[in-house]
Amino acid sequence: MHRPPKTATTLLALLLYMLRLVSCAPPALPSDAVALLSFKQEADEDNKLLYALNERYDYCEWQGVKCAQGRVVRFVVQSMGLRGPFPPDTLTRLDQLRVMSLRNNSLFGPIPDLSPLSNLKTLFLDHNNFSGSFPPSLLLLHRILTLSLSHNNLSGSLPVRLTLLDRLIALRLDSNNFSGALPPLNQTALKLLNVSNNNLSGPIPVTPTLSKLNAASFSGNPSLCGEIVHRECDSRSRFFGPATSSSTAPLSQSEQSQGILVVPASTKTKRHQKTGLVVVGFVVAVVLVSVFGVAVASLVKRRQTAVGKAVVVERGEVEGGVEEGEKEVKVRRMEEAHRSGKLVFCCGEVQQYTLEMLMRASAELLGRGSVGTTYKAVLDSRLIVTVKRLDGRKSEGSDGAVFERHMEAVGRLRHPNLVPLRAYFQAKGERLVIYDYQPNGSLFNLVHGSRSARAKPLHWTSCLKIAEDVAHGLAYIHQVSSLIHGNLKSSNVLLGTDFEACITDYCLALFADSSFSEDPDSAAYKAPEARNSSRRATSKSDVYAFGVLLLELLTGKHPSQHPFLAPADLQDWVRAMRDDDGSEDNRLEMLTEVASICSATSPEQRPAMLLVLKMIQGIKDSVSMEDTSFTRLS
Structure with a gap:
């Protein structure tokens, strides 16, 4: 009888022994069970949660735990007497969690970093003793519907980027110690908001969502003002009128946009005012026809009134770093303006106000750039407009008819992603x-946040939406006219009432002051072929600026900090700046590729803006298909 070789028999026996060892080994503990037990170990110092794991899926039967297909989707342990810290890297491993309640x-x-809980829809952390600032990781929970942090000991300012939680239905932040201004919340789905009993201050932003709420939502914040709380806000100085408030401090680029409402920092140093009342006398040598004489007298009276309200801020006030007490206020006479100028409304716009109403409006300085100075003007009718006063030296040297024809062409541009130009005056x-x-606010402020805190890059879905909005606006300008933007940058992208990205200051680069010293970030948007002369700017220059803007969105880095890298290295840099875990690689690669193509050195290598828009929409469509698949699986 044939026997197998001894070596083969030994190997077979060894294999059978190893199989028996493997079969007898205890199964690995499920990751969701490990997460729950790790949380209990530190957060349950009094052993209120009686969790014990005897079988592999016992944890799905634990108190407060609900599973679907073996994964935890709901964890509700409210009013359980838990005492201890909320340990990081415990519950955040429950990546299929939809509902979490640790309230009472x-x-x-x-509160630890909760950003890995990408599927979370409901989060209740209220009625505990949590301390520290508002957890910035919550801004990355893009599926969140209900969020409650009330009745804790949280402090600090509320982040402006709360606006990114666009699916929120209910938000409660009451009875903490939050301070600063209230973000301009305008989530269309938001039905419940409570920020009462904090230390918020300033005007309540005028948005359709906040306007629907009652005063009780904001009670217990004595420094909040506005119509909702029936408390009048401090008035501002008159637009082109006597400067009654202290001068405004020099503005950085983050404030050279409509996103920052610059409130005078101090009223201790009174500005020496020059109120020049220039009385223009007309000597009537010959007795004129009485009707003509009355008309002249009436005209003189109107001119004298206008002169007294014609105080404007000197050009150097924003550019220089001069102390408040040393700044000068310059009296400008508007006599010639009233004699020869008129307010022209564009594209058949109904005239809602006159030049005199505009001159009487209260004004607030918003920023200063190469094109001119920007003001927020509140008219007597409560209508709020943005007024850009173009640089005087450049304006005087250009032909009035050219200016009028150009502004008529710009005024005809109408698109949801363009801030509408309503009127002009010369x-x-x-x-x-x-x-x-x-x-x-502006995209600059949304991306870079406050000066004191390093803002994390926006979630890739926000980057995609903003990029599509801006691409829509630019493509429209290029398609329907021969015009270009010429000055695209994040401070010239504003957020509309529904937080759509809207381009402003478009087609005004023709009137830019070439002597204005731009900061490095603004200069970085300029295409290589347009850096020496703005006249050489083309639609491909706008595409280059869009590429720089897209990289700014993806990395959160100022344009002057963008390295010059090959496309492959650019991908690695973007990933490194975002500190991603790899879950967004595919989408990031596609968006980074678009930015790389747009910012090519040679204008011939850059695609037209319409093609860029189609590329971004293609990325969006692929994401929508993934979301649809995810919803079906859920």
Whole structure:
């Protein structure tokens, strides 16, 4: 009888022994069970949660836990007497979690990073003893519908980027110690908001969503003002009128946009005012026809009134770093402006106000750039507009008929992603451009946040939406006219009432002051072929600026900090700046590729803006298909 070789028999026996060992080994603990037990170990110092794991899926039967297909989707342990910190890297491993409620316990310490809970829809952390600032990781929970942090010991300012939580239905932040201004919340789905009993201050932003709420939502914040709380806000100085408030501090680029409402920092140093009342006397040598004489007298009276309200801020006031007490206020006479100028409304717009109403409006300085100075003007009718006063030296040197034809062409541009140009005015040495006011700030402020805190890059879905909006606006300008933007940058992209991205200051680069010293970030948007002369700017220059803007969105880095890299290295840099875990690689690669193509050195290598828009829409469609598949699986 044939026997197998001894070596083969030994190997077979060894294999059978190893199989028995493997079969007898205890199964690995499920990751969701590990997450729950890790949380209990630190957050349940009094052992209120009686969790024990005897079988592999016992944890799905634990108190407060609900599973679907073996994964935890709901964790509700409210009013359980839990005491301890909320340990990081525990519950955040439950990546299929939809509902989390830890309310009405005695948990303390900071709220950890919850950004890995990408599927979370409901989060209740209220009635605990959590401390620290508002957790910035919550801004990355893009499926969140209900969020409650009330009755804790949280402090600090509320982040402006709360606006990114666009699916929110209910938000409660009451009874903490939040301070600063209230973000301009305008989530169309938001039905419940409570920020009462904090330390918020300033005007309540005028948005359709906040206007629907009652005063109780904001009670207990004595420094809040506005119509909703029936408390009048401090008035501002008159537009082109006597400067009654202290001068405004020099503005950085983050404030050279409509997103920052610059409130005078101090009223201790009174500005020496020059109120020049220039009385223009007309000597009537010969007795004229009585009717003509009355008309002249009436005209003189109107001119004298206008002169007294013609105080404007000197050009150097924003550019220089001069102390408040040393700044000068310059009296400008508007006599010639009233004599020869008129307010022209564009594209058949109904005239809602006159030049005199505009001169009487209260004004607030918003920023200063190469094109001119921007003001927020509140008219007597409560209408708010943005007024850009073009640089005087450039205006005086250009032909009035050219200016009028150009502004008529710009005024005909109408698109949801363009801030509408409503009217313009020109007279000798004076040119004004009037836009709709956008209350929700600029993209610059959204991306870079406050000066004191390093803002994380926006979630890729926000980057995609903003990129599509801006591409829509630019493509429209290029398709329907021979015009170009010429000055695209994040401070010239504003957020509309529904937080759509809207381009402003478009087609005004023709009137830019070439002597204005731009900051490095603004200069970085300029295409190589347009850096020496703005006249050489083309539609491909706008595409280059769009590429720089897209990289700014993806990385959160100022344009002057963007390295010059090959496309492959650019992908690695973007990933490194975002600190991603790899879950967004595919989408990031596609968006980064678009930015790389747009910012090519040679204009011939850059695609037309319409093609760029189609590329972004293709990325959006692929994401929508993935979301549809995810919803079906859920």
